[in-house]
Structures are given as structure tokens and as C-alpha cells.
Amino acid sequence: MSESLRRAWRTKRQRLPIGSTRKDAHGYVLVKVVEGAGRWRKQHHLVMEKMIGRPLRRGEVVHHINGVKDDNAPENLYLCDDNSEHMRIEASLAEVFRELLAAGSARFNRETGRYEGVLQR
Numbered sequence: 001m002s003e004s005l006r007r008a009w010r011t012k013r014q015r016l017p018i019g020s021t022r023k024d025a026h027g028y029v030l031v032k033v034v035e036g037a038g039r040w041r042k043q044h045h046l047v048m049e050k051m052i053g054r055p056l057r058r059g060e061v062v063h064h065i066n067g068v069k070d071d072n073a074p075e076n077l078y079l080c081d082d083n084s085e086h087m088r089i090e091a092s093l094a095e096v097f098r099e100l101l102a103a104g105s106a107r108f109n110r111e112t113g114r115y116e117g118v119l120q121r
Contacts, residue, residue, distance in 0.1 A: 027069040044072045048079055061086040067093075 020032045021043065029043040048062045049055055051074050056062070061080040064071060080086040097115075100106040109116050 023070065029070050029072060044077055047072045047074060048077055051077070052079065059083065063089055 015036055015038070016032055018032050018035060018038070022030050022040070024030055024042075030040040031043045031046055032038050033041050033046075042062075044062045044064065045056055056079075059082045061083055063078045063080055063086055065076050065078055068076070078089070080089065097106065100117075101108075101115075104118060106115055106117055108114070
């Protein structure tokens with residue numbers, strides 16, 4: 001590609017700067033980490049790497065404790081050794097929720113088509 005064509009391309013398309021954020025199709029926050037067309041990484045991975053002082057190892061999974069995919073506060077993140085540990089955590093959440101349903105602390109609202117908490121007085 002010639003320099004003039006390269007210059008024209010740069011003026012037609014503004015690239016986002018490093019540190020820019022956006023959400024992916026699954027609701028996770030992505031952070032731009034490389035200039036130009038660049039590379040984007042999941043923000044919760046970057047936060048966890050800063051917390052543990054090293055890059056994530058292959059297979060490690062970062063779990064959002066409150067289930068909110070864009071809440072990447074350190075106190076909301078938990079590092080799982082692998083996907084099977086993450087699946088056990090998710091299964092325990094489902095189990096606790098079934099217990100809340102059985103105890104009457106949660107219910108399904110047929111009008112809204114959603115589960116909701118029941119306030120105890």
C-alpha cells in the first residue's frame with residue numbers, strides 16, 4: 001500500500017485510542033490495548049491480572065460474583081482454576097436460588113415473566 005493511500009485511509013477512519021471501552025455481544029466490557037486496528041481484551045481479565053500480579057493462565061476463568069457482567073470491581077471478581085470450578089460455582093448459585101424459591105423468599109411473576117425477590121416483613 002502506498003503512503004498516500006495509507007494517509008487517505010487514516011483520515012477516513014478514526015481509530016479509538018488505547019484504553020477505550022465497549023461492550024461485546026455477551027455484555028462484557030472490552031478495553032482497547034493495542035494501537036490502530038488494535039487488540040481488545042476483556043476488562044475483568046485485566047482487573048484480575050492486576051489483582052494477582054500475573055497474566056491469567058490458560059484455562060483460568062474469572063467469575064463475576066454478583067452475576068453482573070459489566071461490574072468489574074475487584075471485590076466482585078473471583079478467579080477459578082478452570083471451567084469445571086466455574087461450573088460448580090454456577091451450580092451452587094442455581095441450588096441456592098431453588099432453596100430461596102422453596103422457602104418463599106423468591107417467586108416467579110407470571111405477569112412479568114420474571115423471577116423476583118419477596119420482601120420479608
